[in-house]
Amino acid sequence: MNKLILGRYFPGDSPIHKLDPRAKMIAGIAFIFISFMAKNGQGLILLWLFTFFVMSLTKIGFRVFFRGVRPLIWLILFTVFLQILFTAGGIIYFTWGPIKISEFGLINALFIFSRFVTIIFVTTAVTLTTKPMELTDGLNFLMRPLRFLHVPVDELSIMLSISLRFIPNLLDETQRIMDAQKARGAVFGEGSLFRQMKALVPIFLPLFSGSLNRGEELANVMDVRGYRSELPRSSFRQLTWKIKDTVCMFVILLLIAAFAVLNLVID
Amino acid sequence: MNEQIIQVKDLTFKYEPAKNNTLSSVSFAVNKGEWLSVIGNNGAGKSTLALLLIGLLKPQSGSVFVCGMPLNEETKWTIRRHAGIVFQNPDNQFIGATVQDDVAFGMENLNMPVEDMRQRVTEALELVGMLEHREADPSRLSGGQKQRVAIAGVLALHPDLLILDEAFVMLDPRSRRELLATLKQLRAEQGLTILSITHDMNEAAASDRILVLKNGSVANSGLPADIFSEEMDVEAPFSERLRRLLLSKERRTPESYLTESEWIQWLCK
Amino acid sequence: MQIRLNQVSADYQLGPVHSPRVLQDVSLQIAPGTFTAVVGPTGAGKSSLLKVLNGLLLPKSGWAEVGNIKIDSKTSKKALKAVRKHIGMVFQFPESQLFAETVEQDISFGPLNFGASPEAAHDLAIKMIRQVGLDESILQQSPFSLSGGQKRRVAIAGVLAQEPEVIALDEPTAGLDPSGKAELMSLFKQWNKCKRLTVILVTHDMETAARYADDAVVMDQGKVVYHGSVRSLFADSEKLNRWQLDVPEARRFQLAFETYSGIRLPNVCLTEEELAEALIGVGRV
Secondary structure, three states, X not given: OOOOHHHXXXXXXXXXXXXXXXXXXXXXXXXXXXXXXXXXXXXXXXXXXXXXXXXXXXXXXXHXXXXXXXXXXXXXXXXHHHHHHHOOOOOEEEEEOOEEEEHXXXXXXXXXXXXXXXXXXXXXXXXXXXXXXXXHHHHHHHOHXXXXXXXXXXXXXXXXXXXXXXXXXXXXXXXXXXXXXXXXXXXXXOOOHHHHHHHOHHHHHHHHHHHHHHHHHHHHHHHHOOOOOOOOOOOOOOXXXXXXXXXXXXXXXXXXXXXXXXXXXXX | OOOEEEEEEEEEEOOOOOOOOOEEEEEEEEEOOOEEEEEOOOOOOHHHHHHHHOOOXXXXXXXXXXXXXXXXXXXXXXXXXHEEEEOOOOHHHOOOOOHHHHHHHHHHHOOOOHHHHHHHHHHHHHHHOOHHHOOOOHHHOOHHHHHHHHHHHXXXXXXXXXXXXXXXXXXXXXXXXXXXXXXXXXXXXXXXXXXXXXXXXXXXXXXXXXXXXXXXXXXXXXXXXXXXXXXXXXXXXHHHXXXXXXXXXXXXXXXXXXXXXXXXXXXXX | OOEEEEEEEEEEEEOOEEEEEEXXXXXXXXXXXXXXXXXXXXXXXXXXXXXXXXXXXXXXXXXXXXXXXXXXXXXXXXXXXXXXXXXXXXXXXXHHHOOOOOHHHHHHHHHHHOOOOHHHHHHHHHHHHHHOOOOHHHHHOOHHHOOHHHHHHHHHHHHHOOOOOEEEEXXXXXXXXXXXXXXXXXXXXXHHHHOOOEEEEEXXXXXXXXXXXXXXXXXXXXEEEEEEEHHHHHHOHHXXXXXXXXXXXXXXXXXXXXXXXXXXXXXXXXXXHHHHXXXXXXXXX
C-alpha cells in the first residue's frame, strides 16, 4: 500500500545508524543548503563524492536509495528538461521556436539534477537509518527554540509520536474495512473518478468514526494517567550526544569550508 | 480498624439529557487489600461507576472518597497518583511508542527524574512478566500483552488501588486466564486493592467480595459463594450453572455454590 | 453449496508486511448445511482460510471451489464478486464497518452491490432487521447513534441481506457478555438449522465451538491437522494438548470427576446440559 521509501526505516548498525538523530537531522538540513554552494565542476564532483560517501557508510544497498528517487524522477526530469529547453546562454546548440538548447541550459540542468538527486539521497540516508520515534525525538529537540514564539512544541511532539504509533493500526483497519466492504460486493478502483471516490466512502467514514472514538478514549486515558500539558513533564526517552556526533558536525563544517575554498580558488 | 480505600455514598449520576439515572444512590466501601468485583447486566451502570470513581465523570449528587480524600476537580489529580484504571480496549490505552515508553508515561506526567523512572519501569514490567518485551512496539503485541503493559503503567506509580473496567473482555479465553492468574499473584505479593468491573464469572469468583448492580442500584453484596447461590438472574460460573440446572430438574444437589473441586468431592460422597 | 479447497497455498501481503505461507497445501471439503468451527493457535491461518473462500486472499497455488465458481491465482474480479454474494462474511468487531446515513442504507449496501433492485433491498432490510432481533424503527436511525450491541446486529443483518448460502464468522461474539454471546450464537445456530445456512466459525472460544458446532477443523501453522466431528475432537485429550486447545468446562469437569471417582460417564460431555444428563444417568444426582 505504501511504496514511498523516503520514510521507511531500514534496520542496521552502520556508523550512520548509530549517530544521534539530532546530528543527522542537522547534517541533513545543512546539506540541503550546502548543495547550493556547488558552483563549479569540482564542486559538483565534491557534492557527488560526499553523497556516495554517506550512502556507503549506511551499509544499505544503493538499490534502496534508487527506489527512493523513483517516485520523484518525473518531477526531476521535468524540471531538468525545462532547463535544457528554455535556458539560453553561452553557445547555442539548437533552436526551434521558443526552444533553445544552450551551453548554459545544459550545465544548469546538470547542476539542478545533481542537487535534486544528492539531496534526496542524503535525506533518504537520514530517514533510512533513523527510527520514526527517533526522528520525533530529534524534531522535538530542534523545535525547542520555537517555544519562545509560543509554539506548543511539547504538545505537537506528543501528537506526532502518538500519530506515529497508530500508523500500523490504521493500516490494519483500512485493510480490514476494505475486506469487509469487498465481502459485501464493493468494488474499488473501477469506473470514473467520481465513482472511485464514491466507493471510498464506506472506507473513510468508518475509519474516521473509529479514529474519533479512539481519540476520545485515548484522551480519557491520558487524563487519568495525569497528563496536563500546562505542567512540566520529564522525558523517559533520552538522547545522548556522543563524540561521533560532534565528529559528524565537524565533517559538515569541513564540507562547507571545502566548498568555500573551491569557490574562492576557482573562478 | 481497616482502612477504607474507597467510600461511596449515595452516588447518583445520569448522562444529560437522559431522563433516567444511570446510577441511583449507590453506596458501598472497599477495604484496603480487598478485591471487590462489581457485576450486573448490561446497562446496570458498571462502567459509569468506574468513570465516576476515577474522576472522568461528575456525579449529580453523592460523594466519593478515595484513599481518604474527597474526589473533586481539584483533588482528582492527586487521587490519580494513588489509583489507576485499566480499560477494555488494549489498543486505545497504549500511548507510548514502545512498551517501556508507555509504562513511563504516567511518571513523565509527574515530572519524575529519569533515573527513578528507569527503575520503576523495570520493576513494573517484571511484575507483569513483560520485561523481555520492553523495547517492543505495540503492533507486535497481543491484546493480553498490551493489557499487561497497561497494568504495569499503573503499578509503576505504586498505587493503592487498581480499577479494572472490563479489562479482559476483549481478550481470548486463554489470555484472560493468564491475566487473572497474574492479578492473583500481584494481589498476594503487593497487597493491592482491586476493584474489578466484570461479567466474567471466573474473575468474580476469584475476588473477595461481589457487588451486584441492577438498573443502577446496589442489589446485593457479599461473598462470591453467597452471591452465586442467591442471584438467579446473573450469569454464574460453570459449577453453579450445573447446580442450577440440576435443581431445575429437581435432582439431588448441593445446597449452595460449590467450586469445581468441592463439587466433585460432593458427587463422590 | 459445496465448498472445496484443493492444495491451496497462500502468502499474505499487507503494505510492506509480507507473511509467507499462511496457508500450506490445504485441502478441505465442507459439506452444505454443516456448522463447522475452525480452531487453532493464533497465526495458524484460520482467518486466512476464510479469506480464501471469498477471494479476499488469492491462492498462490492450488484452487478453491465455492459452488461452481473456481478461485485460483488468476480468478477475475467479476468471478470474485459473484462468489462474495454466496459467502457472507462477518469479521471481528463488525460494528466498525458501518458507514451509511441510516441503518436501512447500510443493510442495503450488500444487496444493492449484488444487483438487487431498490425495492427488493428495502424489503430485505426489513426482513433482516427482524431476523437479528431488532425493531424496524431502527432502520431510519443513524448507525452511529446505536449501542455497541445494536451496531453489531445491524452489521450482521447487512451480511445476511445478501442472502448467502454460506456464512463465515470470525469471532462474532468477541467482547460480548455471556448473555449477548448466547443470544447471537443461537441466532446462527437457528439459521443453520432452519435455513440450511452453512456456517463456518473461526473462534478461540472452545465453549462456543463445543456447544454450537457439529464439525471442527483444526489448523496449525498453515496446515489443516484435523477435520472431523467436534465431539471426537474434544474426546481426545492428547490432540487437544498437542494443538494447545482449551478443554470446554463441562469436559474438564467430566475428566476431573472421572479421575477422582473412577466412574466413567457414558459419553463425552461438551455442555453442562450433557453433563447433568450423564450424572443423572450414572445415579450420582
